[in-house]
Amino acid sequence: MTQLRFNSSPTYWRCEPGWFWHSRPLGDHLLWCVLDGVGELTLEGQTEPLGPGSCAVFRPGDAPMARHDPHRRLLVFGMHFDIDAPDEAPHRGLVQVQDRTLLGALARRCDRSFRRGGPLGARHSLLCLEQLLCLLGEEATYDALGPVDAELDRITxxxxxxxxxxxxxxxxxxxxxxxxxxxxxxxxxYTGLTPARYLINVRLVRAHELLTQTNMTVTQIAAALGYIDVAYFSRQYKRHTGRSPSVAR
Structure with missing residues (x-):
């Protein structure tokens, strides 16, 4: 399992109006998450805009530069850290996190748990760092959902x-x-199934949970999931799982 270690406390930086950043080459990893404000980041000669949700993991040797609009000052959350598996190093460079609510919640919990201290606080803050890195990795790996697919994701x-x-x-x-x-x-x-087939599948998954985890009868489960005909429910369940409801129980 990858081990992470803090080299600085998780912290927030509300950058001063006249702030600009020209880093020396970094000696460790640095997580940088923009929660508010507007600016720009330059890394290896490439300049990109910064705004809420802009996040980056800088690696040892990187020398990033950044500036911001003094009237819309950057609020950044982050920390320096080490990782003991270089081949599992997090995605390098800037990504845009779509779920800014989750980003802000993980930042707050990471900061709060670290400052609470103790073994539980230390463990929780490291888990938040790991989840933040996973979130950035997912955003860098997968294309953002378009409006229709985002709605289909919510519907399913x-x-x-x-x-x-x-x-x-x-x-x-x-x-x-x-x-x-x-x-x-x-x-x-989006799903590979028609809406009717998708609904049947999720109902039968739930039926299996109720059969194996509760004392409800097959008749009660069928009725709870909207089946009027218990025999029809049993046939669908067997077709889906290869076993009758009574055998599954």
Whole structure:
């Protein structure tokens, strides 16, 4: 398992109006997360804009430069750290984190836990650092979701959370601001399944959980998940899992 070590305390910097940064070559890793303000960052001759959600991991030897708009001063969260597995070093350079709520929450928890101290506080703050690095790695690796895919992501999450609800294509298409035909095409492209097949799958996953983790009867589970016909539910479950509900129990 990769080991991380703080070389400085997690901290916030609200950069002064006349601030600018021209770093000496760094001796360790530096996490830099912009939470507010506007500016620009230059690394190896390449200049990029900075704004809320702009994050970077600088590596040993990097000599970044930055400046900001004194009327929209940068608020930066970060810390110096070491990593004991160079081949697992985090993504280098600037990335844009889309989920700024999560970014801010992880920063606050990392700072608070570190300052609380003790073994639990130290462990929690290191876990927050690791999660921040994973968040930056994901943003650098995967393309940001477009508006429609972001809405489909929200819709499929809601279906997984509440599979017993009577979801209809008409309702879901309205939520995505698409026609029924457009919604079905985009849904299949996003999930690989039709909306009806996706709903069946999430219902049967939930059915398996209820069968194996509760004392509810097969009839009660079928009714809870919106099945009027218990025999039909049992056939679908067996087709999906290869076992009847009674055998699964």
């Amino acid at each position: 999450e809601a279906m997984r959370q509440d599979p017993s609800r009577r979801w209809t294509v008409t309702e879901l298409a309205r939520q995505a601001a698409l026609s029924r035909a457009q919604f079905t095409r985009r849904f299949i492209a």
